[in-house]
Amino acid sequence: MKPIRVLAIAGSPRRHGNSELLLDWVLDEMKQDPDVSVTKVILNDADITPCRGCNACEKLNACINHDGMDTLHDQILDADCIILSAPIYCMSICAQAKALVDRAQVFRSRKYVLKLPVVPPERIGKRFGIFISTAGQDWDYVFDAAIPVVKCFYHVIEVKNRDLSYLMIRSVDEKGAVMSHPTAKEEALSLSRSVLQTMKERLG
Amino acid sequence: MKETVTVIGLSGSPRRRGNTEQLLDRFLEGASDAGGITEKVVLSTLEYSSCKGCNACHKTGSCIMDDAVRELYDRMLAADCIIITSPIYTMGITTELKSFIDRAHYLWVRHFILGSHIISPEGKKYRRGYFLSTAGMDQEDVFDTAYPMLKALFNILGFTHCVGVLARNMDGYGGITGHPTALDDAYRKGSEAVKGIMAGRPCLEKVKR
Numbered sequence: 435m436k437p438i439r440v441l442a443i444a445g446s447p448r449r450h451g452n453s454e455l456l457l458d459w460v461l462d463e464m465k466q467d468p469d470v471s472v473t474k475v476i477l478n479d480a481d482i483t484p485c486r487g488c489n490a491c492e493k494l495n496a497c498i499n500h501d502g503m504d505t506l507h508d509q510i511l512d513a514d515c516i517i518l519s520a521p522i523y524c525m526s527i528c529a530q531a532k533a534l535v536d537r538a539q540v541f542r543s544r545k546y547v548l549k550l551p552v553v554p555p556e557r558i559g560k561r562f563g564i565f566i567s568t569a570g571q572d573w574d575y576v577f578d579a580a581i582p583v584v585k586c587f588y589h590v591i592e593v594k595n596r597d598l599s600y601l602m603i604r605s606v607d608e609k610g611a612v613m614s615h616p617t618a619k620e621e622a623l624s625l626s627r628s629v630l631q632t633m634k635e636r637l638g
Numbered sequence: 639m640k641e642t643v644t645v646i647g648l649s650g651s652p653r654r655r656g657n658t659e660q661l662l663d664r665f666l667e668g669a670s671d672a673g674g675i676t677e678k679v680v681l682s683t684l685e686y687s688s689c690k691g692c693n694a695c696h697k698t699g700s701c702i703m704d705d706a707v708r709e710l711y712d713r714m715l716a717a718d719c720i721i722i723t724s725p726i727y728t729m730g731i732t733t734e735l736k737s738f739i740d741r742a743h744y745l746w747v748r749h750f751i752l753g754s755h756i757i758s759p760e761g762k763k764y765r766r767g768y769f770l771s772t773a774g775m776d777q778e779d780v781f782d783t784a785y786p787m788l789k790a791l792f793n794i795l796g797f798t799h800c801v802g803v804l805a806r807n808m809d810g811y812g813g814i815t816g817h818p819t820a821l822d823d824a825y826r827k828g829s830e831a832v833k834g835i836m837a838g839r840p841c842l843e844k845v846k847r
Contacts, residue, residue, distance in 0.1 A: 448691040484733035487653040487725065521691065525786035526730060529688040529737035536727045579783040582729040608693070 437471040438633055440464060441513035443506075445477045445520030445531035452568040452612040456601055456622050457519040460564065463626035470630065473509060477530050480506060485536040491543040495550065503537050510538075510591055511553060514637060515629065518584070519566035526579045527567070535583055541590040552592045560636050563593040564629060565600050566622075570607030577602045597632075601625050643835045644717045645669045645676040645828075650724035650735030652682045657772040657814035658725045661803060664821045665721055665770060668828025673836065674719070679710060681734045688737040695744035699752045707741045714795055718835050719766045721802070722788060726773035730783045739787055745794045757796040763840045766831050767797030769804075770824060772814060776807035785847050800841040803827060 442461055444454045457474075464470045481502035490498045497503060510516055520531035527535070544550045553561065565584045569576040581600075588598050601622055606612045613619075647666050651658045659680070666676045684706040694702045701708060714720050724731040731739075748755030769788045773780040781804050792799040805811075805820035814820055834841060 446691060447688060451691065484652060484737075485727060487651060487656065487727070487732075523689060523691070523740040524736075524742070524790050526736065526783065528691070529733055529740050532728075532730065532736045533733040535730075536733055538728065575786075579730070579786045582779070582783050586729045 435469055435638060438469055438515065438630070438637060439513045440470060440472045440515045440517065441509050442472060442474040442517045443477055443519065443534065444474065445518060445534065446528060447478045447530055448521075448609065449476070451521065451609050452603070452606045453519040453521045453566055455610070455612050456566045456568065456603065456618065457517060459619055459622035460517065460566065460601070460626040463623045464630055467630060469634070473513075475506065475509070477534060482506065482530075482533050482537060484533045485539050489543075491540040492547045495540075495544055495548055497537065497540045499537075506534070507540065514560065515562040515564070515633060516588075516591065516593065517564040517566065518587070522567055522569035522571075522576055522580060525576065527583060532583070535587040538587050538590050545590060552590070558592060559594060559597075561591070561593045561597065562629060562633055563588045563598040564625065565598065565602075567602045568606050568612060569602075569604045572605035574604075576604050599625055599629055640718070640836050640838060643674040643719065643832050645674040645719040645721070645832065646714055646717045647676065647678045647721040648723060648735070648738070649678060649680045650722065650732050650738070652732060652734055653725075654680070654682075656725065657805070657808050658723050658770065660814050661770045661772060661805065661820060661824045662721060662723045664824040665768070665803070665828035668825035669719070669832045672829040672832035674828075674832035681738055684710070686738065686741065689740040689743055695747045696751060699744060699748045699754055701741065701744045703741075707738065711742065711745065711795075718764075719768070719831050720795070720797060721768045721770060722791065723770040724784070726771060726775075726780055726784070729780065731787060736787070739791050742791060742794055749794060757794075762796045762798055764835060764838065765797045766800045766835060766841050767792040767795070768800050768802035768827065768831065770802045771804050772808050772820075773806040774809040776810055780806050785845070789845075789847075798841050799845040800831070801843040801845055
Protein backbone atom coordinates (compact mmCIF):
# COMPACT_ATOMS: atom_id res chain seq x y z
CA MET A 435 0.00 0.00 0.00
CA LYS A 436 0.95 3.66 -0.35
CA PRO A 437 2.60 5.12 2.73
CA ILE A 438 0.31 6.84 5.21
CA ARG A 439 1.56 10.41 5.41
CA VAL A 440 1.48 11.96 8.85
CA LEU A 441 2.21 15.66 9.34
CA ALA A 442 2.97 16.52 12.95
CA ILE A 443 3.04 20.16 14.00
CA ALA A 444 4.61 20.95 17.37
CA GLY A 445 2.99 24.28 18.22
CA SER A 446 4.64 25.07 21.54
CA PRO A 447 7.33 27.73 21.78
CA ARG A 448 9.04 25.46 24.34
CA ARG A 449 11.11 22.63 22.82
CA HIS A 450 10.55 19.10 24.19
CA GLY A 451 7.97 20.34 26.65
CA ASN A 452 4.81 18.50 27.69
CA SER A 453 2.72 18.91 24.54
CA GLU A 454 5.68 17.94 22.34
CA LEU A 455 6.39 14.88 24.52
CA LEU A 456 2.80 13.71 24.00
CA LEU A 457 3.21 14.30 20.28
CA ASP A 458 6.44 12.28 20.22
CA TRP A 459 4.80 9.37 22.01
CA VAL A 460 2.03 9.31 19.42
CA LEU A 461 4.55 9.56 16.56
CA ASP A 462 6.96 6.94 17.93
CA GLU A 463 4.12 4.45 18.15
CA MET A 464 2.97 5.18 14.58
CA LYS A 465 6.53 5.03 13.21
CA GLN A 466 6.78 1.38 14.23
CA ASP A 467 4.56 0.64 11.27
CA PRO A 468 6.58 0.54 8.03
CA ASP A 469 3.63 1.98 6.09
CA VAL A 470 3.75 5.26 8.00
CA SER A 471 5.87 8.22 6.96
CA VAL A 472 6.13 11.06 9.45
CA THR A 473 7.08 14.71 8.88
CA LYS A 474 7.48 16.78 12.02
CA VAL A 475 7.41 20.57 11.92
CA ILE A 476 8.47 22.81 14.81
CA LEU A 477 6.07 25.71 14.44
CA ASN A 478 8.27 28.16 16.32
CA ASP A 479 11.00 27.68 13.69
CA ALA A 480 8.60 27.57 10.73
CA ASP A 481 8.23 31.36 10.30
CA ILE A 482 4.45 31.65 10.26
CA THR A 483 3.38 35.30 10.51
CA PRO A 484 -0.17 36.19 11.59
CA CYS A 485 -3.01 36.63 9.09
CA ARG A 486 -3.34 40.29 8.07
CA GLY A 487 -7.08 40.09 7.56
CA CYS A 488 -6.71 41.54 4.07
CA ASN A 489 -9.10 39.02 2.49
CA ALA A 490 -6.98 38.92 -0.66
CA CYS A 491 -7.23 35.11 -0.57
CA GLU A 492 -10.94 35.46 -1.34
CA LYS A 493 -9.92 36.63 -4.82
CA LEU A 494 -6.43 35.21 -5.34
CA ASN A 495 -7.02 31.73 -3.89
CA ALA A 496 -3.60 32.23 -2.29
CA CYS A 497 -2.07 34.18 0.58
CA ILE A 498 -0.10 37.33 -0.16
CA ASN A 499 2.11 36.67 2.89
CA HIS A 500 5.07 34.62 1.71
CA ASP A 501 6.77 32.81 4.56
CA GLY A 502 6.92 29.33 6.05
CA MET A 503 3.26 28.85 5.22
CA ASP A 504 4.18 28.44 1.54
CA THR A 505 5.60 25.02 2.43
CA LEU A 506 3.27 24.17 5.29
CA HIS A 507 0.20 24.87 3.11
CA ASP A 508 1.24 22.06 0.73
CA GLN A 509 2.26 19.75 3.55
CA ILE A 510 -1.18 20.16 5.15
CA LEU A 511 -2.87 19.23 1.88
CA ASP A 512 -0.60 16.27 1.12
CA ALA A 513 -0.93 14.61 4.51
CA ASP A 514 -3.44 11.90 5.38
CA CYS A 515 -3.24 12.79 9.05
CA ILE A 516 -2.49 16.20 10.52
CA ILE A 517 -1.53 16.29 14.17
CA LEU A 518 -1.42 19.63 15.94
CA SER A 519 0.02 19.88 19.42
CA ALA A 520 -0.24 23.11 21.38
CA PRO A 521 -0.23 24.01 25.06
CA ILE A 522 -2.96 26.09 26.65
CA TYR A 523 -1.78 29.59 27.54
CA CYS A 524 -4.34 31.79 29.24
CA MET A 525 -7.32 29.55 28.39
CA SER A 526 -6.63 28.84 24.72
CA ILE A 527 -3.94 27.55 22.38
CA CYS A 528 -0.70 29.53 22.52
CA ALA A 529 -0.37 32.51 20.17
CA GLN A 530 2.07 30.64 17.91
CA ALA A 531 -0.55 27.97 17.19
CA LYS A 532 -3.29 30.57 16.76
CA ALA A 533 -1.16 32.20 14.05
CA LEU A 534 -1.13 28.93 12.10
CA VAL A 535 -4.86 28.39 12.59
CA ASP A 536 -5.67 31.90 11.35
CA ARG A 537 -3.50 31.41 8.28
CA ALA A 538 -5.82 28.54 7.31
CA GLN A 539 -8.11 31.34 6.13
CA VAL A 540 -6.86 30.62 2.61
CA PHE A 541 -8.49 27.16 2.78
CA ARG A 542 -11.72 28.67 4.06
CA SER A 543 -11.76 31.18 1.17
CA ARG A 544 -11.09 28.38 -1.29
CA LYS A 545 -13.88 26.25 0.09
CA TYR A 546 -16.63 28.76 0.87
CA VAL A 547 -15.96 31.87 -1.22
CA LEU A 548 -14.40 30.48 -4.40
CA LYS A 549 -16.22 27.13 -4.06
CA LEU A 550 -13.15 25.21 -5.14
CA PRO A 551 -12.08 21.82 -3.77
CA VAL A 552 -9.52 21.92 -0.93
CA VAL A 553 -8.55 18.30 -1.58
CA PRO A 554 -9.59 16.08 -4.51
CA PRO A 555 -13.07 14.59 -3.98
CA GLU A 556 -11.73 11.05 -3.58
CA ARG A 557 -9.75 12.14 -0.49
CA ILE A 558 -12.73 13.63 1.35
CA GLY A 559 -13.58 11.45 4.34
CA LYS A 560 -10.05 10.05 4.22
CA ARG A 561 -8.31 12.81 6.13
CA PHE A 562 -7.60 12.52 9.83
CA GLY A 563 -6.62 14.82 12.64
CA ILE A 564 -5.38 14.64 16.21
CA PHE A 565 -5.33 17.63 18.51
CA ILE A 566 -2.88 17.27 21.37
CA SER A 567 -2.84 19.72 24.22
CA THR A 568 -1.61 20.24 27.75
CA ALA A 569 -2.59 22.75 30.42
CA GLY A 570 -1.03 23.76 33.70
CA GLN A 571 -4.37 24.31 35.41
CA ASP A 572 -6.42 21.39 36.66
CA TRP A 573 -9.81 22.84 35.69
CA ASP A 574 -12.03 20.43 33.75
CA TYR A 575 -13.05 23.30 31.41
CA VAL A 576 -9.51 24.45 30.65
CA PHE A 577 -9.61 23.17 27.04
CA ASP A 578 -13.17 24.36 26.28
CA ALA A 579 -12.28 27.63 24.54
CA ALA A 580 -9.58 25.98 22.41
CA ILE A 581 -11.85 23.30 20.95
CA PRO A 582 -14.08 25.47 18.67
CA VAL A 583 -10.94 27.14 17.28
CA VAL A 584 -9.29 23.80 16.59
CA LYS A 585 -12.48 22.34 15.07
CA CYS A 586 -12.71 25.31 12.75
CA PHE A 587 -9.10 24.76 11.62
CA TYR A 588 -9.67 21.08 10.87
CA HIS A 589 -12.98 21.81 9.19
CA VAL A 590 -11.45 24.14 6.59
CA ILE A 591 -8.59 21.74 5.86
CA GLU A 592 -11.15 18.97 5.17
CA VAL A 593 -10.84 16.81 8.24
CA LYS A 594 -14.28 15.80 9.39
CA ASN A 595 -15.27 16.08 13.05
CA ARG A 596 -15.75 12.32 13.31
CA ASP A 597 -12.14 11.86 12.15
CA LEU A 598 -10.69 14.32 14.64
CA SER A 599 -9.38 12.85 17.91
CA TYR A 600 -8.23 14.62 21.04
CA LEU A 601 -5.49 13.97 23.54
CA MET A 602 -5.69 16.62 26.24
CA ILE A 603 -3.83 16.35 29.53
CA ARG A 604 -4.30 18.90 32.27
CA SER A 605 -2.43 19.77 35.45
CA VAL A 606 1.00 19.52 33.80
CA ASP A 607 2.95 22.76 34.03
CA GLU A 608 6.70 22.43 34.54
CA LYS A 609 8.74 20.96 31.71
CA GLY A 610 8.55 17.17 31.68
CA ALA A 611 5.63 17.00 34.15
CA VAL A 612 3.66 14.85 31.70
CA MET A 613 6.19 12.05 32.24
CA SER A 614 4.96 11.57 35.79
CA HIS A 615 1.28 11.77 34.80
CA PRO A 616 -0.37 8.44 35.69
CA THR A 617 -2.14 7.78 32.37
CA ALA A 618 -0.86 10.24 29.73
CA LYS A 619 1.64 7.96 28.01
CA GLU A 620 -0.75 5.02 27.84
CA GLU A 621 -3.47 7.33 26.47
CA ALA A 622 -1.06 8.60 23.81
CA LEU A 623 0.00 5.13 22.70
CA SER A 624 -3.50 3.78 22.66
CA LEU A 625 -4.85 6.76 20.69
CA SER A 626 -1.98 6.42 18.24
CA ARG A 627 -2.80 2.74 17.63
CA SER A 628 -6.51 3.32 17.22
CA VAL A 629 -6.10 6.24 14.78
CA LEU A 630 -3.61 4.24 12.73
CA GLN A 631 -5.98 1.28 12.66
CA THR A 632 -8.83 3.48 11.39
CA MET A 633 -6.58 5.07 8.78
CA LYS A 634 -5.50 1.68 7.49
CA GLU A 635 -9.10 0.57 7.14
CA ARG A 636 -10.21 3.75 5.41
CA LEU A 637 -7.18 4.30 3.18
CA GLY A 638 -6.41 0.65 2.45
CA MET B 639 -16.06 62.75 42.50
CA LYS B 640 -13.10 61.68 40.40
CA GLU B 641 -11.92 64.37 38.05
CA THR B 642 -9.36 62.62 35.89
CA VAL B 643 -10.44 59.43 34.17
CA THR B 644 -7.86 57.69 31.99
CA VAL B 645 -9.10 55.39 29.26
CA ILE B 646 -6.91 53.09 27.16
CA GLY B 647 -8.37 51.24 24.17
CA LEU B 648 -6.46 48.40 22.52
CA SER B 649 -7.13 47.58 18.91
CA GLY B 650 -6.31 43.92 18.35
CA SER B 651 -7.02 43.80 14.65
CA PRO B 652 -4.24 43.51 12.07
CA ARG B 653 -6.41 45.50 9.69
CA ARG B 654 -6.33 49.30 10.14
CA ARG B 655 -9.62 51.19 10.46
CA GLY B 656 -11.70 48.04 9.99
CA ASN B 657 -14.97 47.20 11.71
CA THR B 658 -13.50 46.55 15.14
CA GLU B 659 -11.31 49.65 15.19
CA GLN B 660 -14.28 51.79 14.15
CA LEU B 661 -16.23 50.36 17.05
CA LEU B 662 -13.36 51.23 19.39
CA ASP B 663 -13.13 54.74 17.93
CA ARG B 664 -16.80 55.37 18.73
CA PHE B 665 -16.36 54.09 22.29
CA LEU B 666 -13.37 56.41 22.76
CA GLU B 667 -15.32 59.34 21.28
CA GLY B 668 -18.09 58.76 23.80
CA ALA B 669 -15.51 58.51 26.58
CA SER B 670 -13.71 61.64 25.46
CA ASP B 671 -16.93 63.67 25.08
CA ALA B 672 -17.79 62.72 28.66
CA GLY B 673 -14.48 64.16 29.84
CA GLY B 674 -12.19 61.13 29.82
CA ILE B 675 -8.55 61.26 28.77
CA THR B 676 -8.44 58.68 26.04
CA GLU B 677 -5.71 56.88 24.20
CA LYS B 678 -5.82 54.29 21.45
CA VAL B 679 -3.11 51.65 21.09
CA VAL B 680 -2.97 49.62 17.87
CA LEU B 681 -1.30 46.31 18.73
CA SER B 682 -0.25 45.61 15.14
CA THR B 683 1.95 48.72 15.17
CA LEU B 684 3.86 47.64 18.30
CA GLU B 685 6.96 45.46 18.37
CA TYR B 686 6.56 42.50 20.70
CA SER B 687 7.16 38.76 20.70
CA SER B 688 4.89 35.96 21.81
CA CYS B 689 5.45 34.31 25.19
CA LYS B 690 8.20 31.68 24.96
CA GLY B 691 6.84 29.58 27.81
CA CYS B 692 10.23 29.71 29.55
CA ASN B 693 8.64 30.21 33.01
CA ALA B 694 11.56 32.44 34.06
CA CYS B 695 8.91 34.79 35.50
CA HIS B 696 7.94 32.05 37.97
CA LYS B 697 11.08 32.92 39.89
CA THR B 698 11.55 36.61 39.19
CA GLY B 699 8.05 37.95 38.48
CA SER B 700 9.47 39.68 35.41
CA CYS B 701 9.49 38.83 31.75
CA ILE B 702 12.88 38.24 30.13
CA MET B 703 11.67 39.98 26.98
CA ASP B 704 12.18 43.71 26.97
CA ASP B 705 9.74 45.09 24.41
CA ALA B 706 6.56 47.15 24.14
CA VAL B 707 4.47 44.79 26.28
CA ARG B 708 5.68 45.69 29.76
CA GLU B 709 5.33 49.42 29.31
CA LEU B 710 1.80 48.95 27.96
CA TYR B 711 0.76 46.69 30.85
CA ASP B 712 2.17 49.25 33.29
CA ARG B 713 -0.03 51.94 31.78
CA MET B 714 -3.07 49.67 31.69
CA LEU B 715 -2.55 48.84 35.37
CA ALA B 716 -2.65 52.57 36.11
CA ALA B 717 -5.75 53.31 33.97
CA ASP B 718 -9.35 53.70 35.13
CA CYS B 719 -10.92 52.07 32.11
CA ILE B 720 -9.53 49.70 29.50
CA ILE B 721 -11.14 48.48 26.31
CA ILE B 722 -9.87 45.32 24.65
CA THR B 723 -10.98 44.78 21.07
CA SER B 724 -10.52 42.10 18.46
CA PRO B 725 -12.34 40.76 15.45
CA ILE B 726 -13.07 37.03 15.52
CA TYR B 727 -10.72 34.97 13.37
CA THR B 728 -11.29 31.21 13.22
CA MET B 729 -13.68 31.29 16.20
CA GLY B 730 -11.28 33.18 18.43
CA ILE B 731 -9.48 36.45 19.09
CA THR B 732 -6.67 37.44 16.70
CA THR B 733 -3.11 36.23 17.05
CA GLU B 734 -2.00 39.79 17.87
CA LEU B 735 -4.31 39.98 20.89
CA LYS B 736 -3.71 36.39 21.98
CA SER B 737 0.01 37.03 21.85
CA PHE B 738 -0.38 40.15 23.99
CA ILE B 739 -2.58 38.35 26.54
CA ASP B 740 -0.20 35.37 26.75
CA ARG B 741 2.51 37.82 27.76
CA ALA B 742 0.54 38.81 30.89
CA HIS B 743 1.76 35.58 32.49
CA TYR B 744 4.30 37.44 34.65
CA LEU B 745 1.43 39.40 36.23
CA TRP B 746 -0.39 36.16 36.97
CA VAL B 747 2.81 34.88 38.58
CA ARG B 748 3.19 38.05 40.64
CA HIS B 749 -0.35 37.69 41.91
CA PHE B 750 -0.75 33.95 42.40
CA ILE B 751 2.79 32.71 43.06
CA LEU B 752 4.89 35.56 44.41
CA GLY B 753 2.12 37.65 45.99
CA SER B 754 3.79 40.85 44.84
CA HIS B 755 0.93 42.11 42.65
CA ILE B 756 -2.00 42.97 44.87
CA ILE B 757 -5.42 43.49 43.31
CA SER B 758 -7.56 45.58 45.59
CA PRO B 759 -11.21 44.45 45.50
CA GLU B 760 -12.27 48.02 46.27
CA GLY B 761 -10.24 49.41 43.36
CA LYS B 762 -11.54 46.71 41.04
CA LYS B 763 -15.12 47.73 41.80
CA TYR B 764 -14.63 51.14 40.19
CA ARG B 765 -12.27 50.26 37.38
CA ARG B 766 -14.00 49.15 34.23
CA GLY B 767 -12.89 46.77 31.49
CA TYR B 768 -14.82 46.33 28.27
CA PHE B 769 -14.53 43.90 25.37
CA LEU B 770 -15.67 44.98 21.92
CA SER B 771 -15.69 42.56 19.02
CA THR B 772 -16.98 41.95 15.53
CA ALA B 773 -17.41 38.74 13.56
CA GLY B 774 -18.16 38.06 9.93
CA MET B 775 -20.38 35.10 10.71
CA ASP B 776 -23.89 35.33 12.10
CA GLN B 777 -23.38 32.49 14.54
CA GLU B 778 -24.72 33.03 18.05
CA ASP B 779 -21.75 31.40 19.81
CA VAL B 780 -19.08 33.10 17.67
CA PHE B 781 -17.75 35.26 20.55
CA ASP B 782 -17.86 32.53 23.22
CA THR B 783 -14.26 31.38 23.13
CA ALA B 784 -12.95 34.92 23.68
CA TYR B 785 -14.51 35.18 27.14
CA PRO B 786 -12.29 32.90 29.23
CA MET B 787 -9.22 34.83 27.97
CA LEU B 788 -10.79 38.22 28.66
CA LYS B 789 -12.00 37.13 32.07
CA ALA B 790 -8.49 36.06 33.00
CA LEU B 791 -6.98 39.29 31.69
CA PHE B 792 -9.43 41.63 33.45
CA ASN B 793 -9.03 39.65 36.67
CA ILE B 794 -5.27 39.85 36.67
CA LEU B 795 -5.26 43.56 35.81
CA GLY B 796 -7.90 44.30 38.44
CA PHE B 797 -10.83 45.51 36.35
CA THR B 798 -14.54 44.69 36.57
CA HIS B 799 -15.55 43.07 33.29
CA CYS B 800 -18.45 45.25 32.10
CA VAL B 801 -20.76 44.37 29.22
CA GLY B 802 -19.26 45.70 25.99
CA VAL B 803 -20.45 45.56 22.40
CA LEU B 804 -20.52 42.45 20.21
CA ALA B 805 -21.48 42.87 16.57
CA ARG B 806 -21.79 39.73 14.49
CA ASN B 807 -22.85 39.14 10.87
CA MET B 808 -20.50 41.79 9.49
CA ASP B 809 -20.59 39.84 6.20
CA GLY B 810 -24.37 40.21 6.07
CA TYR B 811 -24.44 43.89 7.12
CA GLY B 812 -21.62 44.81 4.74
CA GLY B 813 -19.52 46.08 7.64
CA ILE B 814 -20.04 47.88 10.92
CA THR B 815 -21.67 50.97 9.37
CA GLY B 816 -24.49 48.71 8.15
CA HIS B 817 -25.15 47.40 11.68
CA PRO B 818 -28.29 48.97 13.17
CA THR B 819 -27.03 49.64 16.71
CA ALA B 820 -23.37 48.72 17.33
CA LEU B 821 -21.67 52.10 16.74
CA ASP B 822 -24.25 54.02 18.79
CA ASP B 823 -24.02 51.43 21.55
CA ALA B 824 -20.26 51.84 21.61
CA TYR B 825 -20.50 55.64 21.90
CA ARG B 826 -23.07 55.34 24.71
CA LYS B 827 -20.98 52.76 26.60
CA GLY B 828 -17.92 54.98 26.34
CA SER B 829 -19.80 57.94 27.70
CA GLU B 830 -21.46 55.95 30.49
CA ALA B 831 -18.15 54.40 31.51
CA VAL B 832 -16.45 57.74 32.10
CA LYS B 833 -19.48 59.33 33.76
CA GLY B 834 -19.85 56.31 36.04
CA ILE B 835 -16.19 56.32 37.07
CA MET B 836 -16.29 60.08 37.68
CA ALA B 837 -19.35 59.70 39.90
CA GLY B 838 -17.79 56.78 41.79
CA ARG B 839 -20.50 54.38 40.62
CA PRO B 840 -19.57 50.71 40.26
CA CYS B 841 -20.55 49.10 36.97
CA LEU B 842 -23.89 47.32 37.28
CA GLU B 843 -23.87 45.69 33.86
CA LYS B 844 -21.31 43.03 34.62
CA VAL B 845 -20.38 40.15 32.33
CA LYS B 846 -21.68 36.99 33.99
CA ARG B 847 -19.88 34.34 31.93
